[in-house]
Every structure is written in structure tokens, then in C-alpha cells.
Amino acid sequence: xxxxxxxxxxxxxxxxxxxxxxxxxxxxxxxxxxxxxxxxxxxxxxxxxxxxxxxxxxxxxxxxxxxxxxxxxxxxxxxxxxxxxxxxxxxxxxxxxxxxxxxxxxxxxxxxxxxxxxxxxxxxxxxxxxxxxxxxxxxxxxxxxxxxxxxxxxxxxxxxxxxxxxxxxx
Numbered sequence: 213x214x215x216x217x218x219x220x221x222x223x224x225x226x227x228x229x230x231x232x233x234x235x236x237x238x239x240x241x242x243x244x245x246x247x248x249x250x251x252x253x254x255x256x257x258x259x260x261x262x263x264x265x266x267x268x269x270x271x272x273x274x275x276x277x278x279x280x281x282x283x284x285x286x287x288x289x290x291x292x293x294x295x296x297x298x299x300x301x302x303x304x305x306x307x308x309x310x311x312x313x314x315x316x317x318x319x320x321x322x323x324x325x326x327x328x329x330x331x332x333x334x335x336x337x338x339x340x341x342x343x344x345x346x347x348x349x350x351x352x353x354x355x356x357x358x359x360x361x362x363x364x365x366x367x368x369x370x371x372x373x374x375x376x377x378x379x380x381x382x
Contacts (some may be wrong), residue, residue: 228247
């Protein structure tokens with residue numbers, strides 16, 4: 213279930229940045245100072261601890277890739293990679309999440325980390341396609357789940373159970 217970032221963490225982020233250009237500049241700067249300690253990063257924390265299950269899926273990522281994601285998040289002061297579903301897709305924080313996600317995904321995918329999934333690397337550098345896929349998944353699929361859960365607590369869990377029952381009947 214998608215969550216919104218903690219208000220204090222959002223406030224901390226907005227105190228550091230005032231434009232997407234600042235975020236992009238720091239993300240692209242290989243010498244950029246980390247705004248937070250990597251120990252404060254909550255994203256992929258279970259995978260780091262050796263638990264490779266994420267939701268219903270199995271994460272098969274080497275520790276190096278998790279370290280890379282954590283370093284990028286720390287550089288931008290993002291504690292948890294969770295777009296703010298209460299804000300517009302183009303908000304500064306959501307744009308920062310977009311930048312981190314696409315930059316790290318492209319680097320990791322192009323390095324061959326997803327070969328076990330038979331990923332087609334020809335699309336790895338198609339930023340337009342990756343951007344569209346990200347926007348659809350985050351700002352439509354996850355946003356819809358977020359809205360439904362806010363209207364009716366437990367809706368997503370009930371939906372997962374309903375779908376499991378349907379699959380079992382087939």
C-alpha cells in the first residue's frame with residue numbers, strides 16, 4: 213500500500229531545495245555531499261538485511277545496487293522513496309522521487325542486474341518510455357490504490373484476498 217512521506221521529512225526536504233534544477237544538479241554531481249546519513253534510509257531496508265522478499269515479489273539485487281540506491285537517496289535527503297500521493301505529480305518532492313527512480317533504475321538495469329528477468333536492455337536508455345511507465349504506475353496505479361485505501365481502510369488487503377480466490381478458482 214502506498215504511503216505518504218512523513219510531514220517532518222517533507223519539510224526537511226523542502227528546506228534543502230527550491231527547484232527541480234537544484235535537485236537534478238545535485239543528483240548529477242558525483243562529488244555531491246550527502247544531505248542525510250545512509251543509515252537513515254528506509255527504502256530497501258529489508259533487502260539490505262538479507263530479506264529478499266518485497267511485497268509479493270522476490271528482490272534479487274546485489275548489495276552493491278542497494279548501496280547505490282541508498283547513496284542517491286542520501287545525497288538528495290530522501291529517507292524513503294515514496295512519492296507524495298497528496299501532492300501533484302509535478303511537485304518538487306515527486307519530481308525528486310522521479311529523478312532518483314529513473315537514474316538508479318537505468319544505471320542498475322543497464323549494468324545487467326535484471327538479466328535473470330530477461331529484461332530487454334534496448335529500452336534501458338529510452339527515457340521517454342521509462343518516464344511514461346513510471347508516471348503510469350506511480351501516479352495512476354499506486355495513486356488509485358492510495359485513494360481507495362483512504363476511502364475504505366483495508367480495501368487493498370480485501371482486494372488482494374479477492375484476487376487470490378479468483379486465481380484459485382481458475
